[in-house]
Amino acid sequence: VFGLHSNALITAQINQAKKLLEAIVSVQPQLSAxxxxxxxxxxxxxxxxxxxxxxxxxxxxxxxxxxxxxxxxxxxxxxxxxxxxxxxxxxxxxxxxxxxxxxxxxxxxxxxxxxxxxxxxxxxxxxxxxxxxxxxxxxxxxxxxxxxxxxxxxxxxxxxxxxxxxxxPTSFWLPAFFFPQGFMTAGMQMHARAHKIPIDSLMFETNVLTYPTPDDLPEPPETGVNIHGLFLQGAGWDLDGACLQESAAAVLFIPLPVISLRPVLCADVEDNGSKYSCPLYKTSVRAGTLSTTGHSTNFIMYLSVNRSSEAAAHWVRRGVASLCMLDD
Incomplete structure (x- = not known):
């Protein structure tokens, strides 16, 4: 009815079970031998x-x-x-x-x-x-x-x-960092200083590579950085077509391949409607507060990924997002 995938019911049931178990634990007496x-x-x-x-x-x-x-x-x-x-x-x-x-x-x-x-x-x-x-x-x-x-x-x-x-490394494990936003800024700043370009005129171009793990990478990129360790929720990933696809039944998360982030001039980026702006979060809560630096405590950035033949609104209804870590 709402355009949700069948996996949405599984997610809802998992969340209900977690709340029930937390309530049970909160009223349990202390353990004794x-x-x-x-x-x-x-x-x-x-x-x-x-x-x-x-x-x-x-x-x-x-x-x-x-x-x-x-x-x-x-x-x-x-x-x-x-x-x-x-x-x-x-x-x-x-x-x-x-x-x-x-x-x-x-x-x-x-x-x-x-x-x-x-x-x-x-x-x-x-x-x-x-x-x-x-x-x-x-x-x-x-x-x-x-x-x-x-x-x-x-x-x-x-x-x-x-x-x-x-x-x-040839690829950076993004989930390892306290402050991933700082890593993004540092990578952008290095490019801006090397080419004497104002940093606010740059943005990252996202390219999901065909390498499932960083061990498969031949060498580090000449420009930008490679990152790995992310998970995709709400959709699958077609490695051959390099685009989003529907999730397999009962598969809630999939590991994403290595992702290349290359600084490009904002003025040179053309939006032809073939991309989906996939939000990247530190945790599955998908919510945070603004810190004193003006950055969210959870949201990191948008990854522009190929969306296949489905409209972007389709993947929004699916709740597609990328995460730095799972809850288990």
Missing amino acids: GDGGLAPEEIVSNMVSEFTSRMPDVISTANRHELSFAKEESGRTISLGVFLAQEIDRFNLLVGVVKASLAALAKAIKGLIVMSSDLEEMFNSFLIQRVPAKWTAVAYPCLKPLNSWVSDFIQRVDFMNSWAHDGP
């Missing part, structure tokens, strides 16, 4: 030990790769190098907070220090696989449960370490 079961303190203590053993060190800038922090002719660090340094600072702050809070919780469970309100909230969050508020306060937007959040966090730190010490 049953017959042969572990006490809550033992469960959380085991989780703390596991997370502590897996937690990475802060990202060092010693022995950094010269190309990652290359200098311009003027002597300034390239824009992507400045962005990388800012991201490293954010990650190091988060690593420090996570490590310190894990150590404090371990001591509190053993009775060596007082269980403060923050540590109690952290303890209860661990029991229901929720990321502690103390972590989310200094972290990036993420809806993953605790175990998945920790694994994702470690992968992000590994990527930043690799970029800093092994040099710029």
Whole structure:
């Protein structure tokens, strides 16, 4: 009736189930040790030990790769190098907070220090696989449960370490960043400075490549940047036709191939009506607030993708959007 895909019902049912489970968890009594079961303190203590053993060190800038922090002719660090340094600072702050809070919780469970309100909230969050508020306060937007959040966090730190010490990659894992909008601006600024063009006269031309993963890329682009790690919701992707297609039944998300972002002059871009402006979000919430920088806390940009023979309004009704990460 409303032009929705059959998958929309699945999404609605998943959302209803999540709300029901959250309501059940909110009224559940605290766990207690049953017959042969572990006490809550033992469960959380085991989780703390596991997370502590897996937690990475802060990202060092010693022995950094010269190309990652290359200098311009003027002597300034390239824009992507400045962005990388800012991201490293954010990650190091988060690593420090996570490590310190894990150590404090371990001591509190053993009775060596007082269980403060923050540590109690952290303890209860661990029991229901929720990321502690103390972590989310200094972290990036993420809806993953605790175990998945920790694994994702470690992968992000590994990527930043690799970029800093092994040099710029052929494709950048966009979901790894705290501030993807800053990455976009840095990439645009490098092109603007190299060609002495006002940055506000440029925009990114989107080209979804035929390479499913960055490992298939032969070399980095001469102009612009490649990004990967995005997911498409509400539609499928025809790799041969390089355009949107209807979602397969019961397939809610698909990984997008590597995407090329090439700076071009706004005046040179012609809109022939064959594109769909696909919004890109950090999380599946698809909503955010404006930060002090004027950027949304969730929306990143529009990706102009080929839309096949269907009108753009068709894909709007489908709710087609791209995401940096899934919720699991």
